[in-house]
Amino acid sequence: MGRIDKLMATMSLEEKIGQLNMVASSRVVTGPGERHDLLEGIRAGRIGNLLNLWGADETRAVQRLAVEESRLRIPLLMGLDVIHGHRTIFPVSLAEACQFAPDLWEKTARVAAEEAAEDGVAMTFAPMLDVARDPRWGRIVESPGEDPWVASQMAAAKTRGFQGRDLAARDSVAATAKHLCAYGAVTAGREYASADVSERTLHEVYLPPFAAAVAAGVAAVMPGFIDIAGAPMTSNAKLLQGWLRGVAGFDGVVISDYNAIAELINHGVAPDLVEAAALALNAGVDIDMTSGAYIGALPEALERGLVTMSAIDSSVRRVLKLKERLGLFDDPYRRGSARPRASQAAERRELAREAARAAIVLLTNRSGILPLSPETRRIAVIGPLAAAQQEMLGSWASAGRPEDAVSILDGLKAALPKCRIDHAADVDIEAESTDGISVAVDLCAGAEIVVLSLGEAAAMSGEAASRTDLGLPGRQRALAEAILDLGKPVIATLTSGRPLTLPWLFERADAVLATWFLGDEAGHAVADVLTGKFNPAGRLPVSWPRDVGQVPIFYNERPSGRPFAPGAHYSSTYLDAPPTPQFPFGHGLSYSRFALRDLRCDPTVVKAGDIVEVSVTVHNESEMDGEVTLFLFVRDPVASVARPLLELKGVQKLELDAGRRKQAKWRLPVEDLSFVGQGLERVLEPGRFEIHVGQSADPSGLLSGAIELAP
Numbered sequence: 001m002g003r004i005d006k007l008m009a010t011m012s013l014e015e016k017i018g019q020l021n022m023v024a025s026s027r028v029v030t031g032p033g034e035r036h037d038l039l040e041g042i043r044a045g046r047i048g049n050l051l052n053l054w055g056a057d058e059t060r061a062v063q064r065l066a067v068e069e070s071r072l073r074i075p076l077l078m079g080l081d082v083i084h085g086h087r088t089i090f091p092v093s094l095a096e097a098c099q100f101a102p103d104l105w106e107k108t109a110r111v112a113a114e115e116a117a118e119d120g121v122a123m124t125f126a127p128m129l130d131v132a133r134d135p136r137w138g139r140i141v142e143s144p145g146e147d148p149w150v151a152s153q154m155a156a157a158k159t160r161g162f163q164g165r166d167l168a169a170r171d172s173v174a175a176t177a178k179h180l181c182a183y184g185a186v187t188a189g190r191e192y193a194s195a196d197v198s199e200r201t202l203h204e205v206y207l208p209p210f211a212a213a214v215a216a217g218v219a220a221v222m223p224g225f226i227d228i229a230g231a232p233m234t235s236n237a238k239l240l241q242g243w244l245r246g247v248a249g250f251d252g253v254v255i256s257d258y259n260a261i262a263e264l265i266n267h268g269v270a271p272d273l274v275e276a277a278a279l280a281l282n283a284g285v286d287i288d289m290t291s292g293a294y295i296g297a298l299p300e301a302l303e304r305g306l307v308t309m310s311a312i313d314s315s316v317r318r319v320l321k322l323k324e325r326l327g328l329f330d331d332p333y334r335r336g337s338a339r340p341r342a343s344q345a346a347e348r349r350e351l352a353r354e355a356a357r358a359a360i361v362l363l364t365n366r367s368g369i370l371p372l373s374p375e376t377r378r379i380a381v382i383g384p385l386a387a388a389q390q391e392m393l394g395s396w397a398s399a400g401r402p403e404d405a406v407s408i409l410d411g412l413k414a415a416l417p418k419c420r421i422d423h424a425a426d427v428d429i430e431a432e433s434t435d436g437i438s439v440a441v442d443l444c445a446g447a448e449i450v451v452l453s454l455g456e457a458a459a460m461s462g463e464a465a466s467r468t469d470l471g472l473p474g475r476q477r478a479l480a481e482a483i484l485d486l487g488k489p490v491i492a493t494l495t496s497g498r499p500l501t502l503p504w505l506f507e508r509a510d511a512v513l514a515t516w517f518l519g520d521e522a523g524h525a526v527a528d529v530l531t532g533k534f535n536p537a538g539r540l541p542v543s544w545p546r547d548v549g550q551v552p553i554f555y556n557e558r559p560s561g562r563p564f565a566p567g568a569h570y571s572s573t574y575l576d577a578p579p580t581p582q583f584p585f586g587h588g589l590s591y592s593r594f595a596l597r598d599l600r601c602d603p604t605v606v607k608a609g610d611i612v613e614v615s616v617t618v619h620n621e622s623e624m625d626g627e628v629t630l631f632l633f634v635r636d637p638v639a640s641v642a643r644p645l646l647e648l649k650g651v652q653k654l655e656l657d658a659g660r661r662k663q664a665k666w667r668l669p670v671e672d673l674s675f676v677g678q679g680l681e682r683v684l685e686p687g688r689f690e691i692h693v694g695q696s697a698d699p700s701g702l703l704s705g706a707i708e709l710a711p
């Protein structure tokens, strides 16, 4: 008999359910939840899992209770939201997505895992894989953006990074793919609201990133808080059992979201905790995060015949198996026993800087003001985000410390020691007072260039942070307009967790950069880009709307019967705005200028099983070395189901010296042209397929070719 069988044979019902129970330590609380007597519960075997505790000493102390003082000595599983870094804070996920760089995504997850494990953590509730197309929804900041292909790449890279080669290693943590699924489709972008998406959209858009995480071996999956068309995800047997375990082949642990099992009562599908617990368990939810429904009500559910002992046993086995895979039985103190080497701290900061600058998107550079001239002698740095160290950390700062973050002001001061840099506090991020505007105007009057740091506070995106207005909060617009009226060159940086609709700023400022929440190295990264030490390479993973009325907005829409035609009244548009975004998916300027030529597809007549080689020649026509990002899209113009106008199938980033040319090549398997057919099965239909390559999803910039799939 193996270890798990032996244990199972000796466990009481309460001890079994204890393994399905996760309780929050008081260190961080992210929602309503039952309070427990933690220490007693661990000793008694009623609490098998904890969240929100970290620190080598703290985790060791509670682990000791489980492995030395509980009857069965089963180690605790300790989880934490290690989302974009643990001690070293990297850019928020939406910013990381701008890098389009799976190797970098993996590296930052690796460091986050190492640091979390050094603090005794064995599980992270990441990666978040919710495709997000509505910037009203605050959690877009945690997402990989609007595209399922990008989200799938991120799913695999993050899972590899967190889990490493061996889940049992002392520097690996179990990853949790969340939140299955379609959370990004909540009604009107309103947090926790219902989503109503078609089966097709589930299978084409929202599920593929989770399939990719499962294929990469993700240890856990978390269903979302929401319901999809009346079926709450926490009790959604069709998706959790049928799709996740059945179709995707997941054999790991399903862990509920915070208090979500009890919330099945509010959803209106369970009258009480007993039925809520039964619904969740029967749907395949193994661990109850904080609601107390399992420990409190599963025994009664069993008595009433609502659940079977074998369903409870299956969940317990899965949890014990995960603890075994994590090496917790062999050495429960494995994590939390290593200290970082001195050189590692510097390497991690260096990675944070590399990740931060690669995430910055240069949205406009109208007058070519950037990079800053080395002759610049006097800059005014103003706006409420200029000196805001804490805000740089973003919405999930884990064990990050505000004092470790470099503000934009400090980054510029460090980068430009010979330049006079003036700063004064002006308006607040959100407050209504305009008192500071005149001080800022006076300060800017003597400057050659103004850096205007605008945006949102970190808490204005993330969970429970939906907004109806995507403009600048408080009196920031008044500040910006007063400065723009001076007629000085103005460079605006936008610190935010979502695209902000600021057409007036894009029209008037000399340059605007999306700088998101870049983490500890924010200020240095911004300075690297402004000074030209780093040639901007970030690209938008979301279509940037002109107006909130355009959302949801995304590039891979299906064609309309009356497609948008400028000037045509009966076409798919608005009376008061075009349907196109302010900046398309993939947009991002460089200080270099790249041109594409010669799209080739080889062969041009293909059959199932073939691979098409797609190539283009890219030329750096500028005098600056730089990195270009190329997007490969396909379109199936005639099919049994209307296919999107463009579908992303590949991305390449190439370093290209000034004046040089290179060929970019993709190997596109013909099977990538298949799609979800009318009966939700995958179909590959013969006929003509368009192949497009461009620097963004803007149709006017695409090079196009075609291939023919023979019957």
Ligand code: BGC
Pocket (backbone or CB within 6 Å): 030, 031, 081, 125, 178, 257, 258, 463
């Ligand atoms: C969030 C999850 C998170 C959990 C634990 C919830 O409120 O939705 O994303 O992992 O809290 O902190």
